Amino acid sequence: MGMARGNPVDDIRAELSEIAGLDQDSARTMPPAFYTSPEFLEIEQEHLLRRQWLCVGHTGEIPQPGDFFTAELLGEPLLVVRDQENKVRVLSNVCRHRGNLVAEGKGNTKRFMCQYHAWTYRTDGSLLRAPYMEDVKNFDLKGCALPRLACEIWNHFISSIWMPPRSHWRPGSKGCRPSSETTTTSYATFSTPAKMCGGRTGNA
Ligand code: FES
Numbered sequence: 140m141g142m143a144r145g146n147p148v149d150d151i152r153a154e155l156s157e158i159a160g161l162d163q164d165s166a167r168t169m170p171p172a173f174y175t176s177p178e179f180l181e182i183e184q185e186h187l188l189r190r191q192w193l194c195v196g197h198t199g200e201i202p203q204p205g206d207f208f209t210a211e212l213l214g215e216p217l218l219v220v221r222d223q224e225n226k227v228r229v230l231s232n233v234c235r236h237r238g239n240l241v242a243e244g245k246g247n248t249k250r251f252m253c254q255y256h257a258w259t260y261r262t263d264g265s266l267l268r269a270p271y272m273e274d275v276k277n278f279d280l281k282g283c284a285l286p287r288l289a290c291e292i293w294n295h296f297i298s299s300i301w302m303p304p305r306s307h308w309r310p311g312s313k314g315c316r317p318s319s320e321t322t323t324t325s326y327a328t329f330s331t332p333a334k335m336c337g338g339r340t341g342n343a
Pocket residue numbers: 234235236237238239253254255256257258
């Protein structure tokens with residue numbers, strides 16, 4: 140057992156290093172904190188999970204234009220929707236105004252209206268209407284779309300990723316049977332929607 144150093148992540152790392160150096164005959168399991176430590180989970184999310192394609196759902200859940208469901212991925216609220224052009228989108232579910240959730244549950248809609256101040260988004264995430272803001276000088280309606288995450292579909296499974304992948308591999312590549320679904324691959328230019336939308340982005 141490694142010597143406790145006070146920092147839980149350092150403790151886990153020290154114990155993992157110790158285990159890695161053992162002969163096979165002396166092998167032992169991971170320390171319990173490896174599975175339970177919130178600090179270690181944060182590191183895994185930052186360095187591993189946010190950089191991997193993760194499944195967020197199945198296209199069978201949204202067969203028709205306007206179908207949507209909400210999800211949470213690594214603590215961030217998402218909106219998975221088939222837009223009016225039949226493209227599957229994975230959007231931030233955080234209103235660009237003051238951070239309210241844009242949608243809840245699942246359903247079918249032509250647009251999403253935030254219940255707080257009625258900012259209204261199209262199903263592709265673009266902002267359609269922002270009451271009381273249209274006349275505000277320099278208010279950029281186009282600049283307030285819901286951030287889009289990269290999205291790929293493989294065998295009807297919808298995958299998304301927080302950060303641009305380190306390799307060109309993506310679901311459906313390397314011999315995987317490609318899907319006939321229309322996908323959207325564009326990398327959001329933000330770290331996480333919740334961090335970005337924690338404050339207002341409009342003027343009111
Ligand atoms: S927080 Fe969504 S419209 Fe104000």
